Amino acid sequence: MTSEPVSRDQLERILDAAAHAPNAGNRRLQRLVVIDDAATLRVLRMVSPGMLQRPAAAVVICIDVGRAVEYGLPATNSGLLIDVGTAAQTMLLAAHALDLGSGPVTSFSKAAVSTVLNLPARWSPELVVCLGHAATTQPSPVGPHRRLTWRDLSYWGRLDRNANTAAGS
Amino acid sequence: MVLTEDEALELLTYLVTAARTQVDEAAEYGPLRLLTAAQRLAGYMAPRVSPEMRSLLEGPIQRVPQTATRSADPDGYAATLDTMCRALAEHLVTRYGVDGGAQ
Numbered sequence: 001m002t003s004e005p006v007s008r009d010q011l012e013r014i015l016d017a018a019a020h021a022p023n024a025g026n027r028r029l030q031r032l033v034v035i036d037d038a039a040t041l042r043v044l045r046m047v048s049p050g051m052l053q054r055p056a057a058a059v060v061i062c063i064d065v066g067r068a069v070e071y072g073l074p075a076t077n078s079g080l081l082i083d084v085g086t087a088a089q090t091m092l093l094a095a096h097a098l099d100l101g102s103g104p105v106t107s108f109s110k111a112a113v114s115t116v117l118n119l120p121a122r123w124s125p126e127l128v129v130c131l132g133h134a135a136t137t138q139p140s141p142v143g144p145h146r147r148l149t150w151r152d153l154s155y156w157g158r159l160d161r162n163a164n165t166a167a168g169s
Numbered sequence: 170m171v172l173t174e175d176e177a178l179e180l181l182t183y184l185v186t187a188a189r190t191q192v193d194e195a196a197e198y199g200p201l202r203l204l205t206a207a208q209r210l211a212g213y214m215a216p217r218v219s220p221e222m223r224s225l226l227e228g229p230i231q232r233v234p235q236t237a238t239r240s241a242d243p244d245g246y247a248a249t250l251d252t253m254c255r256a257l258a259e260h261l262v263t264r265y266g267v268d269g270g271a272q
Contacts, residue, residue, distance in 0.1 A: 046178075046179050046182045046183065046186075047182060047186045048186070049183055049186055049187040049190050049202055049205070050190065052205070052235050052236070107187075107190045107194060107198075108186065108190065109185075109186040109189045109190060111189070112182075112186055139234060139235055139236050140234055140236055140237075
């Protein structure tokens with residue numbers, strides 16, 4: 001990513017998209033923390049080993065675990081993380097629509113990020129959406145495995161014995 | 170001193186937080202994180218070291234892309250790491266004058 005800043009208007013449009021992301025029960029238990037100042041971004045990157053890029057802005061998606069528990073959900077409920085994913089993907093698409101580069105990061109120290117951002121104890125940071133203007137050259141993606149097509153990943157109807165064998169069971 | 174305090178702190182923070190994230194992540198990320206740390210250290214060192222050392226830091230040490238992982242090509246990955254290790258060892262042999270042969 002280049003050092004060109006992401007505008008406030010662009011960030012607000014991305015956040016608006018996130019607010020429309022699919023969300024279980026429309027409970028909206030995710031909280032978004034926007035970082036666009038250079039000093040905090042630098043420190044955020046320092047505690048995020050998976051953040052190879054140098055974003056011009058970042059949105060930290062947190063789960064309000066306290067509120068989830070008040071809802072009667074176990075803190076480990078997988079739906080909470082699924083909703084983090086839908087929010088993240090919606091923001092990535094919104095960024096793309098605005099001609100911005102973006103990338104998700106989950107390799108960070110939650111304890112350190114919570115401290116850096118002074119998050120409430122009941123919030124758990126789960127994913128960072130990095131945003132910026134894409135550089136002209138990009139590193140190769142992690143694990144240059146064979147490109148899988150939808151045919152490699154999809155099954156029609158009930159799985160037969162061959163499909164089970166192929167799936168490794 | 171080949172690092173500023175800020176550079177050293179950034180590297181220290183990277184190593185400590187990577188130790189924590191690695192507890193929950195795929196084992197193949199272990200060498201990836203170590204290499205990223207090594208490459209960042211090399212980047213800090215390069216402007217302040219001898220030409221021979223700089224050649225090592227900007228050449229073999231940067232040979233593995235930051236996003237490369239073992240599973241894509243296990244043999245090739247190990248071979249590239251071996252190449253990096255050999256280049257380091259050759260530099261050490263020359264730098265510390267241990268290439269005189271057995272007496």
